[in-house]
Amino acid sequence: MQKSIGFLTFGHWRGVQGSQTRTAADALLQTVELAEAAEELGLDGAFTRVHHFERQLASPFPLLAAIGARTRRIELGTAVIDMRYENPLYMAEEAAATDLLAGGRLQLGVSRGSPETVLRGAEVFGYRPAAGETDADLARAKTELFLSAIKGTALGRTDPARTGFSGGLAVQPQSPGLAERIWWGSGTRGTAQWAARMGMNLQSSTLLSEDTGVPFDRLQAEQIRLYRQAWAEAGREREPRVSVSRSVLPITEDIDRMLFGEHGQDDQIGLLEGVRSRFGRTYVGEPDRIAAELAEDEAVREADTVLFTVPNQLGVDYNARILGTIAREIAPAFGWRRDAVRIGDAGRA
Incomplete structure (x- = not known):
């Protein structure tokens, strides 16, 4: 299986000793610069995390559009956008515009989001689950509406008093092929199967909110195989990523x-929001x-794309050397x- 590789940045900034990203401007501008360096090194993707109420990257589309303007080949994407915080139709407009500016290179990862330090953050943004629904239900419903929007589904109606006729309207702009470049960030085997049924690519999370007692890579590989099985059962023609x-x-x-140091960490296991979870290891040592x-x-053998997290606060030069x-x-x-x-590459100019 031919592999693609990219970097994934959380975009931390702190005004502390040793930090090369002391401000939000530092984190944003250096992410663009690192994407340029990664493209020169031959990497295939530049991906960002999205976290609200944190000194981390939070508004992906201006940043991704800037990366697209400064690069020519590298994919640009997210891993992941927390859909609980989003207006799906406005997001569809932003995503399509960013993809058009980048020449069809957007790879957009979305999900329910990860545990947060903020209390009910999506509610502060004005979004809360309906009675009887969970946060996961809210994220999935918004994702389904977002997918409909970028596929050109008519979600609005013309005003006959202004147009003289009645008809359906899709949000604009539309970017051809974008619907095939949406990924679901999955932390369980069940949500991976749901992503397959929805026709989304899979971003398998470094935090799996289930634990069967096997090492992280084996549990993740099982998740991937179940995803691919569900994809085949759905009868889809294209190969998922x-x-x-x-x-x-x-x-x-x-x-x-x-x-x-010279040694990494093994898998970490613990309770997260009351669920026994497993977090992937850190690899430290000689190349x-x-x-x-x-x-x-x-x-890694099962996946076609491997993203490497970077310690972004150490600066562009340091991280470019690691990626090299x-x-x-x-x-x-x-x-x-x-x-x-x-x-x-096939669809790139």
């Missing part, structure tokens, strides 16, 4: 060893050792090739 993300910190200089470990990672090491010395071990034709 599947991504996983990994925290990888190769040690090649003394500064790396000083910052991260050849990490390469061998990722080559044996069952979920991953591209040269680690990613080839699990099937990535810099000069290969990429999964999303």
Whole structure:
């Protein structure tokens, strides 16, 4: 299976010692610069996390449009947008406009969102589940409406008093092919199967809110296989895409060893919102050792796209060096090739 690789940034900023992103402007501008550097290194994707009420990236579309304007080949996307906070029709307009500006390179990850420090944040934004519904129900209903909007479904009606006739209206603009580049961020096997039935690609979360006692990569691989089975049962013609993300910190200089040590962390298991959950490990060490470990990672083998989280507060140069090491010395071990034709290249100008 031909692989694609990209980076995933949380876009943290803090005015603390050692931080290269002391302000929101630093975090935003450096994300654009890192996307440019990643494209030069041959990576395939630049992805951002979206968190509200945090000193992290929160409004993805201006940022993604800026990345699109400064790059030519690399995919740009999210992992993920919390749909509880969104107006689906306005979001459909923003997504289509961003995709058109970027020449059809948008890969938009959406989901129910992750645990937050804010209390009932979506309600502060003006959105709350209806009586008898959960936050997950709210996110799924908004996602279904968003999908309808970007597919050109008529969701409004003309005013006969102004037009002289009655007819349906879709939100504008529309961006051809965007509906095939929407991903669902899934933390369980069941939601992965739902994503397949909805026709969305799969972003398998680094936090799985279930635990069967097997290592994280095996549980994630099972989720991916169930997703693909559900996709086939739905009778869809195109091949879906599947991504996983990994925290990888190769040690090649003394500064790396000083910052991260020489050993990573194993899977972490605990209760999250009352549910026994499993969080993926962190890979730290010599590049050849990490390469061998990722080559044996069952979920990495199952996925076609691997996103690497970056410590963005260490600055563009530092992270570009990490990504360069991953591209040269680690990613080839699990099937990535810099000069290969990429999964999303066929439709690019």
